[in-house]
Amino acid sequence: MIEPDKLLDGARVAAEIRDEVAAEVQALAARGVTPRLDVVLVGDDPASEVYVRSKAKASAELGMRSVTHALPASTGRAELEGLVDRLNADTEVHGILVQLPLPAAIPSAAILDRIDPGKDVDGFHPVNVGLLQQGRPRLVPCTPAGIMELLAREGIDPKGRRAVVVGRSDIVGKPMAMLLLHAHATVTLCHSRTADLAAATRSAEILIVAAGRRGLIGAEHVAPGAVVVDVGMHRVTDRAVVEKLFPGDPKKMAAFEKRGAVLCGDVDTTRVAPIAGRITPVPGGVGPLTIAMLMANTVRAATLRREETP
Ligand code: NAD
Numbered sequence: 532m533i534e535p536d537k538l539l540d541g542a543r544v545a546a547e548i549r550d551e552v553a554a555e556v557q558a559l560a561a562r563g564v565t566p567r568l569d570v571v572l573v574g575d576d577p578a579s580e581v582y583v584r585s586k587a588k589a590s591a592e593l594g595m596r597s598v599t600h601a602l603p604a605s606t607g608r609a610e611l612e613g614l615v616d617r618l619n620a621d622t623e624v625h626g627i628l629v630q631l632p633l634p635a636a637i638p639s640a641a642i643l644d645r646i647d648p649g650k651d652v653d654g655f656h657p658v659n660v661g662l663l664q665q666g667r668p669r670l671v672p673c674t675p676a677g678i679m680e681l682l683a684r685e686g687i688d689p690k691g692r693r694a695v696v697v698g699r700s701d702i703v704g705k706p707m708a709m710l711l712l713h714a715h716a717t718v719t720l721c722h723s724r725t726a727d728l729a730a731a732t733r734s735a736e737i738l739i740v741a742a743g744r745r746g747l748i749g750a751e752h753v754a755p756g757a758v759v760v761d762v763g764m765h766r767v768t769d770r771a772v773v774e775k776l777f778p779g780d781p782k783k784m785a786a787f788e789k790r791g792a793v794l795c796g797d798v799d800t801t802r803v804a805p806i807a808g809r810i811t812p813v814p815g816g817v818g819p820l821t822i823a824m825l826m827a828n829t830v831r832a833a834t835l836r837r838e839e840t841p
Contacts, residue, residue: 532780533804539760539811544684545677545819549593552826556594559833566833567596568626568652568825569618573611573637574604579630586628589822595829598624608637612645619647625836626652626829649836652828655701663706666713669835670828675707677820678739678760679714685809687737687758689716695735697721697728697748697797703741703762711737728752746776746799756808762817763797777801 556566568590572583583599590597600614611633618627627650633639643651648658654672662669682689694716698704708720721731723742732738732752740748741762753759767773768791776795777783787793796813804810811817 532782533800533810533812537804537807537809539681539685539758539809539816541677541681541811541816542819544681545823547684548677548680548820548823548827549589552823552830553593555830555834559830559837560594562837564833564837565594565596566625566829567598567623568628568829569598569600569624571600571602571611571614571618571627571629573602573606573630574634576632579632583630585822586825589826590829593826595826604634606634606637608641611637611642615642615645619645619650624650625833626650628653628825649839650832652825652832654706654828660701660706663709668710668713670832671710671824672702672706673824673828674703674741674762674817674821675710676828677824678707678762678817679710680824681760681811681817681820682737682758687809689714689737691715691717692736693717693719693734694737694739695719695721695732696739696741697732698741698743698762700741707739707741711739740797742797744797745772745795746797748798748803750799750802750806753803753806755806757806759798759803759807759810760817761796761798761800761811761813763795764813764818765795765797766792767795768792 570583570586572579587597587599618624627646629642631639643655646656648656651659651670654670659670663671689711694711696704696708699720699722708718712718719731721728725731729752733754735757737758739760745765773787773793783793794814
């Protein structure tokens with residue numbers, strides 16, 4: 532349970548961003564442009580299907596167009612490259628997103644490298660990674676970009692503060708560290724081989740956790756008053772684990788009884804929330820921000836193209 536004055540309300544900030552994006556979509560429509568996001572899904576991973584559906588729904592709600600290209604798991608590399616080439620060349624398409632993970636036989640890096648950097652709304656193309664590194668960001672990965680929006684809109688300025696990021700993935704950890712660095716924080720980037728994780732994380736005034744390990748961050752990892760952002764997302768179906776993570780939390784137990792599962796993050800919120808200054812919930816924290824920023828990136832891609840087209 533998070534006390535209301537400690538809550539970092541990602542869902543509220545995401546709704547704010549979506550309203551702004553919807554207004555930008557209307558302004559573009561008045562100039563004859565409807566932003567379009569094309570999502571490529573290969574195979575039938577159920578989690579990916581859920582993500583892709585929610586992206587299409589969000590696009591429609593904001594007045595954008597969205598096309599999903601669902602391909603069978605047997606799709607070969609050449610076929611997928613052909614589709615990416617066609618979407619790159621299609622002037623109607625502003626954003627291209629290839630849902631990961633791809634089947635093992637297809638090298639993800641080769642596919643992501645092939646996407647036109649101007650349409651790379653995930654911000655994973657080496658050109659966009661390089662621009663971010665140089666401090667002139669164009670299309671920035673959605674999850675870390677959303678976290679920066681959350682901090683800014685909640686009045687948390689990283690300038691001069693000690694920020695610790697747990698996780699060094701290309702999708703979250705590394706771009707997160709870079710964004711915090713550009714916002715003038717003193718950044719430490721931790722990972723699975725960090726020798727004394729708790730010592731590092733206890734030094735954080737701002738702690739961002741994206742390790743993909745359920746409940747990794749406990750009370751011993753957090754300094755009093757720290758801002759804690761939990762990127763992790765796990766579905767827990769084991770009653771004993773739910774009872775351990777959320778003792779005496781009737782809401783979580785009721786949700787578990789109803790659905791047979793509850794969501795939790797990389798942070799043991801029950802034990803960390805009493806120590807933290809501010810903290811994101813799971814769900815309702817980083818997840819909604821990620822999708823809001825995908826919408827914002829699609830509008831940005833459409834706007835940049837319009838500005839660049841003679
Ligand atoms: P990843 O598996 O690619 O990377 C995990 C990172 O954590 C690695 O760099 C690894 O070194 C580090 N790590 C693993 N165990 C550790 C440990 N014990 N101590 C310290 N570091 C450790 O994961 P990712 O794609 O960055 O995602 C991380 C988590 O965030 C996952 O739970 C994922 O589901 C979630 N996620 C959520 C959203 C969202 O929108 N809510 C978006 C992206 C990722």
